[in-house]
Amino acid sequence: MIVIDDLEKEFGGPSGPNPVLRGISLTIEKGEVFGIIGRSGAGKSTLVRCINLLERPTRGRITVAGRELSGLSGAALRAARHDIGMVFQHFNLLSSRTVQGNVSLPLELVDMPRGLRLRRVDEMLELVGLTDKRDAYPAQLSGGQKQRVGIARALASRPSVLLCDEATSALDPETTKSILALLAEINHTLNLTIVLITHEMQVVREIADRVAVLDQGRVVEQGAVFDVFTQPSHPITRSLVREVLNLELPERVSSRLRHSPQTSPGLVMRITFTGPSANEPIVSEMVRRFGVSFNILHGHIDYIQNAPYGTLTVEAGGSEAGLQAALDFLRVKSLKVEILGRVAAPDRAVA
Amino acid sequence: MSQRLIELLLEALWETVAMVGVSAVLAALIGVPLGILLLVTQPGNILARPTFNRIVGAVVNAARSTPFIILMVAIIPLTRALVGTSIGTAAATVPLVVAAAPFIARLVEASLREVDSGLVEAAQAMGASPLQIVVKVLVPEALPGIAAGLTITVVSLIGYSAMAGAVGGGGLGDLGIRYGYQRFQGEVMVAVVAVLIVLVQVVQSVGDYAAHRLNKRERT
Ligand SMILES: Nc1ncnc2c1ncn2[C@@H]1O[C@H](COP(=O)(O)OP(=O)(O)O)[C@@H](O)[C@H]1O
Numbered sequence A: 001m002i003v004i005d006d007l008e009k010e011f012g013g014p015s016g017p018n019p020v021l022r023g024i025s026l027t028i029e030k031g032e033v034f035g036i037i038g039r040s041g042a043g044k045s046t047l048v049r050c051i052n053l054l055e056r057p058t059r060g061r062i063t064v065a066g067r068e069l070s071g072l073s074g075a076a077l078r079a080a081r082h083d084i085g086m087v088f089q090h091f092n093l094l095s096s097r098t099v100q101g102n103v104s105l106p107l108e109l110v111d112m113p114r115g116l117r118l119r120r121v122d123e124m125l126e127l128v129g130l131t132d133k134r135d136a137y138p139a140q141l142s143g144g145q146k147q148r149v150g151i152a153r154a155l156a157s158r159p160s161v162l163l164c165d166e167a168t169s170a171l172d173p174e175t176t177k178s179i180l181a182l183l184a185e186i187n188h189t190l191n192l193t194i195v196l197i198t199h200e201m202q203v204v205r206e207i208a209d210r211v212a213v214l215d216q217g218r219v220v221e222q223g224a225v226f227d228v229f230t231q232p233s234h235p236i237t238r239s240l241v242r243e244v245l246n247l248e249l250p251e252r253v254s255s256r257l258r259h260s261p262q263t264s265p266g267l268v269m270r271i272t273f274t275g276p277s278a279n280e281p282i283v284s285e286m287v288r289r290f291g292v293s294f295n296i297l298h299g300h301i302d303y304i305q306n307a308p309y310g311t312l313t314v315e316a317g318g319s320e321a322g323l324q325a326a327l328d329f330l331r332v333k334s335l336k337v338e339i340l341g342r343v344a345a346p347d348r349a350v351a
Numbered sequence B: 001m002s003q004r005l006i007e008l009l010l011e012a013l014w015e016t017v018a019m020v021g022v023s024a025v026l027a028a029l030i031g032v033p034l035g036i037l038l039l040v041t042q043p044g045n046i047l048a049r050p051t052f053n054r055i056v057g058a059v060v061n062a063a064r065s066t067p068f069i070i071l072m073v074a075i076i077p078l079t080r081a082l083v084g085t086s087i088g089t090a091a092a093t094v095p096l097v098v099a100a101a102p103f104i105a106r107l108v109e110a111s112l113r114e115v116d117s118g119l120v121e122a123a124q125a126m127g128a129s130p131l132q133i134v135v136k137v138l139v140p141e142a143l144p145g146i147a148a149g150l151t152i153t154v155v156s157l158i159g160y161s162a163m164a165g166a167v168g169g170g171g172l173g174d175l176g177i178r179y180g181y182q183r184f185q186g187e188v189m190v191a192v193v194a195v196l197i198v199l200v201q202v203v204q205s206v207g208d209y210a211a212h213r214l215n216k217r218e219r220t
């Protein structure tokens, strides 16, 4: 649906050209929700603005729905843009127009007859659940309602692609959830391709099918959201994932890890559960079978695209043989085990 | 107040209103598009034409920095060419328009500049042409500011028209000078000033009301 081929973008600066995108190639399939995540300044907005040519690429090609945009200008470019909706962080609604007027704007631009236009506007307002706000002005709406208007406006011309640049970043967590749910619903019912720019892994996890991680103008990692989440390879991805999953060890444990000799008896490890094993009573089975004691330091279960994903950080104590057997048991169960270190003496054991 | 004085005042008021009204409309017809041009042709704007922008900007500035009384005299040939005479109410509208149009242009430009660039970007993303951006986004969004600018212009024009009146244009200024100053009839001067105060007050109130009604940025 969208093919980005070796895209580069430089901005002229006082000290020569400043490369912001450095050779980006991505293929976004029809009907998928594709997340692009990265820290502030990574080049995400520039990238998404290149897709509808609000920024002109320095080099490289952009193809949307089989039409190469990078060569277009004037009326041909404007026509192509009617097929690409865009939603903004700060909504960008006209304060002088009612909700109805705002949603109607993209249709007025192509001179759609009034009757048809009003019907389409009503249809869009119904879709985003704002029918009762048709005659309100943006100043009378909440942030979430404004973004719903933004989405209705972006969809009014029935585009095949929706670009969202930090569409939920100005909203509180509750409202973010409802807007993401709306986007997911639209994605399903209209089979609309959605490109979602964000700096929050939470957002990607909620609705994206695939994700690309952007850092300093490069795609450093991409893949299915579940894979990137459970096996992040790039440090940026890890830190973004960690923010969501909150995997940091408590300071008390990490300082004990630092100060204990490697020959200490207590073993601190992080077990990652994915898929069906997340529901199995693994820990109690190990206690029973290998006589190992566990002190749970940190635990977390999460759902990514409805698949359970959990991590458990434990301090294990027992005989070397018992610990070894427990590790083998975990590996047989194909769980991911990371040994974080050894600690002098297990804390008071549980289980 | 004598019947005669009231008649004089009414006649002068009518001349002033006609002079200011006609020049304000003409000045707006020239100044509003000029202000739009000044904004959209700026470097980096939707119809960037830097050279054109600089030239028009310089002309506008020149007109604005010329004192009205000098401007009035300097363009007498133009006035003669347009209305056939340089004396009278009709002739006075020419310098008034020439003075007010650049003033309006700058005020309009400033109002348009206040429009959030995100709105222009949203319109561009929808595939709006530069003309559509002006007509559907910039002007409607800047309308409260433009209305306020036009109000200021009309108030200034009332002041300038008194000056134009003094050199034979008729109107309240002319009346005040002829009777109040040259014939030492202080009460005429006072009456003229009182009428001017009321006139300005009315214009300002109407303008404020219009700007307020056009502004949808505040809740309800
Ligand atoms: N119009 C511009 N002119 C110059 N530099 C820009 C422009 N737009 C963005 N940049 C620079 O490009 C980099 C990436 O910006 P952006 O794409 O907005 O990042 P993100 O959206 O990931 O936070 C930043 O360093 C920013 O300063």
Ligand SMILES: [Mg+2]
Binding pocket: A044, A045, A046, A166
């Ligand atoms: Mg950004």
